[in-house]
Amino acid sequence: MVERMAERRKEPEPTELIYEQTFRWIHERADKKQKGVIVVRGKDLEWEQSRQALLKFYSYPAVWDQQGAPGWFLFVNHIKRHSGKHTHQGGLGLFVLEGKGYTVVNGVKYDWEEGDLILLPVMPGGCEHQHFNASEGKPCYWLAFIYTPYFDAVGNPLQQKEVSPDWKGPSEMPHVA
Numbered sequence: 001m002v003e004r005m006a007e008r009r010k011e012p013e014p015t016e017l018i019y020e021q022t023f024r025w026i027h028e029r030a031d032k033k034q035k036g037v038i039v040v041r042g043k044d045l046e047w048e049q050s051r052q053a054l055l056k057f058y059s060y061p062a063v064w065d066q067q068g069a070p071g072w073f074l075f076v077n078h079i080k081r082h083s084g085k086h087t088h089q090g091g092l093g094l095f096v097l098e099g100k101g102y103t104v105v106n107g108v109k110y111d112w113e114e115g116d117l118i119l120l121p122v123m124p125g126g127c128e129h130q131h132f133n134a135s136e137g138k139p140c141y142w143l144a145f146i147y148t149p150y151f152d153a154v155g156n157p158l159q160q161k162e163v164s165p166d167w168k169g170p171s172e173m174p175h176v177a
Contacts, residue, residue: 036068042076051163053083053131073146077131080140085130085162089154090120092146099140105129118142126157 016024040058047056056076064070077083077094079101094103100113105120105127111134112118120127133140 032065033068033070036070037066038068040067047078049164049166049168051084051160051167051169052086053164054078054080054166071148073144073148073151076141076143078139078141079131079133081133081136081165083131084160084164084167085128086158086160087126087128088158089122089126089151089156091122091150091154092120092144094118094120094142094144097141097143099133099135099138101132101134101140103129103131122154126155126159128161130162 042056042058045056045058047054049055054077056078057074058076059067059070059072059074076097079099094117096112096114096116096118098114100111102109102111103118104110106123106129110118120129131142
């Protein structure tokens, strides 16, 4: 039988203490926020047809390091006929910019119109919902406000149940549980 000899080596001392790393990280983030973008111009953004809806994203993780107030998902949803149907946790607001429609949350219909605020409820397992334009052919838009630290804290069981009728991509529906 062959014997192995292991040599014990002393771990290198950290070059920076964890507290100091944390302190530096907090100040670097604060500096980025102070220098971040204050005005995001809608005319500079593209519409994106997703499996859920036609969306225009103002704030999302890939641009947070460039913005003065990171941590928000902010996007406009253009509802032509209806959105896809999905489930995720509530605790977010949808402000109706233009049009008239309704949202079905867990099988219950809620009417809304321009100037209304739709508040999706926080509930075990999230809430299943879908949005409809009550006047097909007329503009219908709402703006979503999702603060991710809160959204993440209450759980986010995102599952796509049905796709938008305007979706032209692959038919399989991935989900994040």
